[in-house]
Amino acid sequence: MIRKLLYNDRSQLVKIVEETENFSPEEKQVAIELIDEAINNPNHEYYNTFVYEEEGKIYGYHCTGKRALTDGVYDLYWIVVDKKTQNKGLGKKLLDHAESFVKENNGRWILAETSSKDNYNATRNFYLRNKYSIVAEIRDFYKVSDNLIVFGKYIK
């Protein structure tokens, strides 16, 4: 089941983030900071975090937040699946859930920022497979030769 983040989930989520080989140390740190923000401010409107849980074990999570000054744009900040559980459709279930959450909150856009680097190939294909399109690209963004690619889905 997919349910809201609870206080006691922290250690399992941190472990999932730490074990994600694709993340740089800085990405791990930012992801964990965001988990802590969400846990310490459960009614916070910025970081809506949901976990995929089965019998007490957590296999992944997503985190979205409404962009300031917009009336319906949501950033998908993180969508992470336990590396031992990859390719079992969990990412798709989490993504569908994130989109439903955005729709329920009268969102129009869901946006996901990714990198152009080779090790994000699978991530980019994941968004394309799920009918996201590239809405923006900025060269030399994360680093020189590492571009920003923004995937977006317009939700009606």
Added chain:
Amino acid sequence: MIRKLLYNDRSQLVKIVEETENFSPEEKQVAIELIDEAINNPNHEYYNTFVYEEEGKIYGYHCTGKRALTDGVYDLYWIVVDKKTQNKGLGKKLLDHAESFVKENNGRWILAETSSKDNYNATRNFYLRNKYSIVAEIRDFYKVSDNLIVFGKYIK
């Protein structure tokens, strides 16, 4: 002269923001929140705020911040000139100063998000005149029919 924000500048800056006819109530609120963040965390690396002052009177300010996970992308969050002092070249002086600040901090990109609405025509022309180009555009962003336009300048 252009100098770092000081604690006592708050009331003058709030007045400048409040009197900016182009800003919606929500934009004014976000701008003031950011001024408060900067004032209360003067060593905060996220919100670098500089004011244009002459003999104790403040005529405008700019605020930039490095984008998380990037090693050289700065957002120009706000650049605001007192409405009674518009069209006297102050905006250009503030923008040049913001760019120098970014350069000194090893920034590559300076990005400014604006709206496609008619009342932001002068703002868009200001960026184009100062050699910014449109690096991204997302329709129905702030509201339906109110697009995001991201201006960017690559600083070598």
